[in-house]
Amino acid sequence: MNQVQATKWDIVVGLEVHCELDTNTKLFCGCPNSFGDDPNTNVCPVCLGLPGSLPVLNARAVDLAMRIGAALHCDIRPSRFHRKNYFYPDMPKDYQISQYDAPINCDGWLELSSGKRVGIERAHIEEDTGKTTHIGESGRIQGATSSLVDYNRAGVPLVEIVSAPDMNCAEEAKDYVSELRSILIACGASDGKMEEGSLRVDANVSVKPAGSREFGTRCEIKNVNSLKSLVRAIEYEALRQIALIESGEVVRQETRHFNENDGKTTTMRSKEDSHDYRYFPEPDLVVLSPDEAWIEGIRSGLPPMPAERRALIGAKCGAKEPGSPSANQVATVVSLGLDNLVLRSIESGGDPKLALSRAANEAAAREDLALRLSPASFAKLISMEGSGKISATQSKTILGAMLEEVAEQIGTGSGTESTSFSGFVECDPEKIAQERGFEQMDASALLGSIDEIIASNPDEWQRFVSGDEKVTQFFVGQVMRATRGQADGKSVIALLRAKKDDLQNI
Numbered sequence: 001m002n003q004v005q006a007t008k009w010d011i012v013v014g015l016e017v018h019c020e021l022d023t024n025t026k027l028f029c030g031c032p033n034s035f036g037d038d039p040n041t042n043v044c045p046v047c048l049g050l051p052g053s054l055p056v057l058n059a060r061a062v063d064l065a066m067r068i069g070a071a072l073h074c075d076i077r078p079s080r081f082h083r084k085n086y087f088y089p090d091m092p093k094d095y096q097i098s099q100y101d102a103p104i105n106c107d108g109w110l111e112l113s114s115g116k117r118v119g120i121e122r123a124h125i126e127e128d129t130g131k132t133t134h135i136g137e138s139g140r141i142q143g144a145t146s147s148l149v150d151y152n153r154a155g156v157p158l159v160e161i162v163s164a165p166d167m168n169c170a171e172e173a174k175d176y177v178s179e180l181r182s183i184l185i186a187c188g189a190s191d192g193k194m195e196e197g198s199l200r201v202d203a204n205v206s207v208k209p210a211g212s213r214e215f216g217t218r219c220e221i222k223n224v225n226s227l228k229s230l231v232r233a234i235e236y237e238a239l240r241q242i243a244l245i246e247s248g249e250v251v252r253q254e255t256r257h258f259n260e261n262d263g264k265t266t267t268m269r270s271k272e273d274s275h276d277y278r279y280f281p282e283p284d285l286v287v288l289s290p291d292e293a294w295i296e297g298i299r300s301g302l303p304p305m306p307a308e309r310r311a312l313i314g315a316k317c318g319a320k321e322p323g324s325p326s327a328n329q330v331a332t333v334v335s336l337g338l339d340n341l342v343l344r345s346i347e348s349g350g351d352p353k354l355a356l357s358r359a360a361n362e363a364a365a366r367e368d369l370a371l372r373l374s375p376a377s378f379a380k381l382i383s384m385e386g387s388g389k390i391s392a393t394q395s396k397t398i399l400g401a402m403l404e405e406v407a408e409q410i411g412t413g414s415g416t417e418s419t420s421f422s423g424f425v426e427c428d429p430e431k432i433a434q435e436r437g438f439e440q441m442d443a444s445a446l447l448g449s450i451d452e453i454i455a456s457n458p459d460e461w462q463r464f465v466s467g468d469e470k471v472t473q474f475f476v477g478q479v480m481r482a483t484r485g486q487a488d489g490k491s492v493i494a495l496l497r498a499k500k501d502d503l504q505n506i
């Protein structure tokens with residue numbers, strides 16, 4: 001986005017996120033809710049809409065939908081189901097059961113890691129549709145030689161979360177989706193896997209003259225399947241609308257498709273209005289009115305959400321304002337679910353900043369393995385490093401070895417079928433340190449090494465003594481080489497400064 005456009009136009013983004021609920025069975029029948037099975041194996045008369053079949057609401061799906069509502073600070077209300085009629089081939093009944101004028105969750109908000117609040121208009125329950133695959137070069141229905149349909153997904157429970165049009169750029173939309181994803185995982189509603197379609201994002205994008213109160217005509221970009229694509233799609237679409245308006249044309253309200261390959265959006269269909277769907281109340285289901293005790297149980301049983309966890313870790317680690325390096329480390333650790341590693345280290349007396357840094361960098365680089373590492377093992381490593389038993393370089397090496405042990409235990413990376421192992425993997429950093437000969441460097445040996453290096457580099461030492469801090473790294477590097485990485489960089493710097501002070505105090 002260039003400067004002129006950025007100052008002349010405001011971008012307005014609202015998002016609709018479809019979240020598949022993590023239930024064992026579908027929303028209205030007992031068919032398994034599982035991804036990746038052979039096509040059309042998880043189907044029955046109810047999800048195929050055969051005459052005479054009746055839907056029965058899945059209580060676990062309602063429970064998870066209310067957890068989402070509670071986590072997003074929504075009002076949880078009595079709700080009812082409607083039939084949304086349409087005739088795409090992906091729904092065998094030719095209608096989808098959804099919630100229309102009385103959704104279960106309304107009027108909430110979500111706080112981004114920047115501290116900004118985005119409104120949540122509603123989060124309602126509906127069933128997913130089947131999946132169509134178009135055979136042909138384009139992969140789309142136009143020009144396809146044939147189309148295949150898999151009804152395994154038809155009837156899978158979804159919650160559709162509709163935000164207010166509160167976001168003003170593509171990056172903010174990305175932050176919203178990643179925050180929402182963390183919340184959905186934290187409340188146990190979803191596995192958050194965008195690549196498997198567990199989370200699917202539609203973006204409503206419009207532009208208006210900077211500062212104007214009136215919204216422009218919006219276009220909806222359907223089914224964006226990664227955060228990276230979301231940013232590209234919104235930026236392309238905003239520029240397209242600005243170019244149209246600046247050349248005297250108008251933006252038409254429509255549904256558009258984002259093409260991953262060329263990074264452009266193209267028309268799919270003109271946008272439907274709600275009357276196109278001929279909504280009417282689903283006659284086979286009663287009004288859904290969870291009682292107060294159920295709702296209260298949901299609210300009080302929610303684990304801490306990401307914003308709360310960021311505040312907790314941020315306070316313990318002395319993180320600065322949002323956007324600062326330390327706050328970014330806190331955001332990374334919480335979004336990956338690695339905060340337990342940090343908290344456990346602090347509880348065991350470890351240095352908070354050190355724990356945060358190892359978790360946000362080395363552990364986060366291999367998050368899938370780090371999530372399975374026992375927090376107690378990580379805490380032990382942090383206290384070894386904090387007390388100077390091992391150097392920073394050695395600590396990173398040991399952490400790498402610990403994560404390798406985790407990989408072996410849980411059976412990833414071997415190429416063979418993974419074992420059913422679950423839970424945390426215990427590792428012993430002390431044992432690894434001994435095996436690798438990482439022993440505590442004797443203080444007098446370290447001093448001896450520093451003295452030798454000072455003696456053979458008198459010019460550099462003179463510069464250091466006269467206050468030139470730039471040569472500090474030179475000495476640290478020399479000591480590291482001489483001790484084969486066994487020395488701790490911070491101790492070396494401290495010893496160098498102490499020597500300099502001694503000289504100056506004589």
Ligand SMILES: [Zn+2]
Binds near residue numbers: 044048155
């Ligand atoms: Zn079924």
